[in-house]
Amino acid sequence: MTGFGDGGGLRRNYSTLHYLIHAPNFIRLFWRLLNDKRVSSLAKLPLVIGLLYFIIPLDAIPEFPLIGVGYLDDVIILYLAAKLFIKLCPPHVVQEHVRLIDEGG
Numbered sequence: 001m002t003g004f005g006d007g008g009g010l011r012r013n014y015s016t017l018h019y020l021i022h023a024p025n026f027i028r029l030f031w032r033l034l035n036d037k038r039v040s041s042l043a044k045l046p047l048v049i050g051l052l053y054f055i056i057p058l059d060a061i062p063e064f065p066l067i068g069v070g071y072l073d074d075v076i077i078l079y080l081a082a083k084l085f086i087k088l089c090p091p092h093v094v095q096e097h098v099r100l101i102d103e104g105g
Contacts, residue, residue: 027036032097032101033096043089047081049081050077051081054074054077
């Protein structure tokens with residue numbers, strides 16, 4: 001799992017391929033941070049709203065007639081929500097969880 005927490009934290013700009021390869025690690029990180037009592041409810045709110053927007057079938061861009069394009073707004077909202085969630089979390093808590101995930105925990 002080298003490269004996930006390679007000292008630069010999550011604030012470095014990575015390629016889309018990097019994010020796709022490490023998607024399970026990011027999901028693990030988000031789950032750990034959502035369950036960490038050191039992260040405020042206010043910090044957790046953007047991710048929860050983003051997940052609800054992704055799950056609930058109401059969309060700003062309808063799925064029909066352009067198959068696949070309608071999911072674009074869902075992906076963008078979820079991406080921005082996840083990014084804001086990480087930004088609002090205490091940096092030392094994020095770094096601790098990244099380190100633990102890198103170590104296999």
